[in-house]
Amino acid sequence: MQFLIERARKGLQSNEILNVDRSKHIATIIIENTPIDVDFTKTASENASRYYNQAKKLSLKINRGKEMLKTLESKLSVMKGEVEVLQISRRPKIRRKRKWFERFRWFFSTEGFLVIGGKDRATNKELVRRYMEMDDLFFHIEQPGGAVVLVKTRGRVVGNETLTQAADYAASFSRAWREGLSYADVYYVRGEQVLSHPPPGMYIPKGSFYIKGKRTYLKGRLELAIGLWELDGELRITSCPVEASNRMKVKVRVVPGDMEKLGTAKMIKEILENELKKVTNMSLYLDLDEILKALPPGRFRIMRR
Structure with missing residues (x-):
């Protein structure tokens, strides 16, 4: 399901994507022959939580919406299976609680x-x-x-x-x-x-x-590694000297050069996302702002392996 959410966010087509409403950030996708509306700005886990909360509220007002509750519970059941698979395949994940x-x-x-x-x-x-x-x-x-x-x-x-x-x-x-x-x-x-x-x-x-x-x-x-650092079993975007980058899951080396900062950050983002998928079979959408924050002021040259 996360794969379909990512495609909807990027505007890519798929047989499992029935409709995309960009004004409302809603995509209708097919999961196990069931059409489900998801917010493509959120993760599969967050969408599942939204359905769970809706089902919980409706359970308190069961006389007003028995049929709707059944529909939501059916969708939630489908999504739970997807999320469980997703959570296993995507560990470690981007940290949310900061030290x-x-x-x-x-x-x-x-x-x-x-x-x-x-x-x-x-x-x-x-x-x-x-x-x-x-x-x-x-x-x-x-x-x-x-x-x-x-x-x-x-x-x-x-x-x-x-x-x-x-x-x-x-x-x-x-x-x-x-x-x-x-x-x-x-x-x-x-x-x-x-x-x-x-x-x-x-x-x-x-x-x-x-x-x-x-x-x-x-x-x-003056040389840095920019990448995903494993911290307490989860990942954070950070930078460090190349010699200290052994705990990074994936990384890119940079030195002072001629490329402007934004263009460098976009290229690093693409490289890290591709490398992470190769080595861990995980698909993560990295925050460009976090990569920009990890870089020093100035211009750059990306060092190949």
Whole structure:
């Protein structure tokens, strides 16, 4: 049934699609010789829930609609079988309930550390003031104009793999991408070295932080994997350094290039949907806006395998 809903949404024809009313977002499809009206902007599960709720309401007013109730229950019975098959074939699925760190940019390093990055000046400030702890690691490019990136250590020693991946992340989500660079200088310090305000008599630009003590420098590589990350058995669209993308079900590599952002996102969407169907036999409609949010500002080149 989900296949027919997708075809109706895209305006494609099928013998099982009797009618499509685009003004009302309703398609009449045939399931097991039964015509059923579905909202093609919703999933099969959501349409089944709609019929279930209608049947439940009618059961409370049985004297007003016995025949209608029987019809709805018949349609619901047909759709339940379709949904059960669909749910089995489509696991893991796109997550609906977000974790706290999904408000930011995020990934998990190959050593298991949560790495989070700001999306703008406001979220950079929020990360430092609300979520950064004294033993976390703070990453930023040497020049202004980049995301704050934190490695949440929870008191553990951070290895070289995580340090390199966090540096690549900070470099990729910075002005260096807009400038078309391949590498950028990135420094990191402990959270206890980062101050929101400078000492008396000193000035820092708005949105900046004062760093006290020694900084450690790394070369951050500008390259990202955009794909579907498996999180708690479900999938989320996100981006991460290529070396940390082993938990992605499907992915696309991008580097700074000449292609504008919207066109890149549309191409990534098509590639990911096709690849996901090949490797998992799942058909998912990916949100273009989520892909756009996972990309840094600038232009792109998609790297083939």
